Amino acid sequence: MADAHAKHHDYHIIDPSPWPFLGSLGALVMSIGGIAWMKALNGSEFTIFGVDLAATNFWLFLIGLFLVLFTMYCWWADTIREGHEGHHTRVVSLHLRYGMIMFIASELMFFVAWFWAFFDASLFPGEAVQATRAEFTGGVWPPAGVEVLDPFHLPLYNTIILLLSGTTVTWAHHALLEDDRKGLVWGLALTVVLGVLFSFVQAYEYMHAPFAFSDSIYGATFYMATGFHGFHVFVGTIFLLVCLLRAMAGDFTPKQHFGFEAAAWYWHFVDVVWLFLFTFVYVWASVGATIAHG
Structure with missing residues (x-):
């Protein structure tokens, strides 16, 4: 009987799992709740099959969010368990790495979209859409009347913080490779x-920013790019x-x-994206602009 269950290959066929379906259902409910929430904030209705969901928007969003988080926890717990049971063979581990690489590549393209929006608005502030964009920018970048953040104050502090965190997570990785448990724990804790x-x-x-999201195209592109990066830092920290x-x-x-290696890759990706944000959105966009102080 033992031979019947012995593994003679490097591949692992997972057991039937409810998590893809439950995760998709949670994402659908969360998106519907989120849209209804935004509609409600705007004073609009959001009707599906004759039912106005605007009144239940918050609870729909929370239910969907709970389903997504519950799926993430259970699915990843299953993956960890499979690793402990010896199912993560050389081939399976390679495929997990391919999956993480593809995920980071998709995240890269996500940020490319925000950089594209930023450069489109900043490099051509008075062209192509004269009747609209030039009205909001005054034909210059940053837009006329907008005071920008000092890139060598808080943004520089955060750059140093992230570069240090990249160093500590690398220290933790090398400590793990050398089976130094104390160094691994300290490196991760500091990160x-x-x-x-x-x-x-x-x-x-x-x-304390001197501009708001809705003030101009500058504020919109700034908050979307840096805000989503901040969200990725939050996720990476978890x-x-x-x-x-x-x-x-x-x-x-x-x-x-x-599991640790994937987290380290993700964190280094977050570091690199921030370097581009700091260089262009903070430093380059502040050249010749009015710097807000105080």
């Missing part, structure tokens, strides 16, 4: 602290916090640690 610190500095920056808890529980080994 999580730096990620939280970055988020607090960015929140403070937003609260990702690394989970890795920290797993490391403290002794989950990772020098030969089997894809």
Whole structure:
């Protein structure tokens, strides 16, 4: 009987799982709730099959969000369990890496869209759509009357914080490869602290920014690009916090640690995106502009 269950190949066929369906259902409910919520805030109706969902928007969104988070927890718990059971063979691990690479590539294209919007508005502020865009920019960039943030104040602090976090997560990775559990835990703990610190500095920056999202195309592109990056930092911090808890529980080994490796890749991606944001959205866009102080 034991031979009947022995594994003679590097592939793993997973058991039937409810998580793809439940995750899709949660995403659908969350998106409907989110749209209804925005409609309600705008004083509009959102009707599906003759039912106005605007009144239930908040609860629909929360239910969908709960389903998505529950699916994420259970699905990833199953993946961790499969790894402990020895199903993550060389081939399976390679495919997991391909999956993470494709995910980061899709995230890259997501940010390309926001950079595209920023450069389109900044490089051609008075062309192509004279009747609309030039009206909001005055034909110059940043738009006339807009005071920008000092790139060498809080943005520079956050740049240093993220570069330091990239160093600490790399330290944790090398410590893991050398089976240094103490170095792994300390490196991850410092990275999580730096990620939280970055988020607090960015929140403070937003609260004291001299322009709003709806003031101009500058504010819209600035907040969309930096805001989504901030959200990715938040997600990456949670990702690394989970890795920290797993490391403290002794989950990772020098030969089997894809979960940590994926988190490190994601964090380095967040670092690189920020360097582009700092260089162009903060520094380049501030050249010749009025800097807000105080």
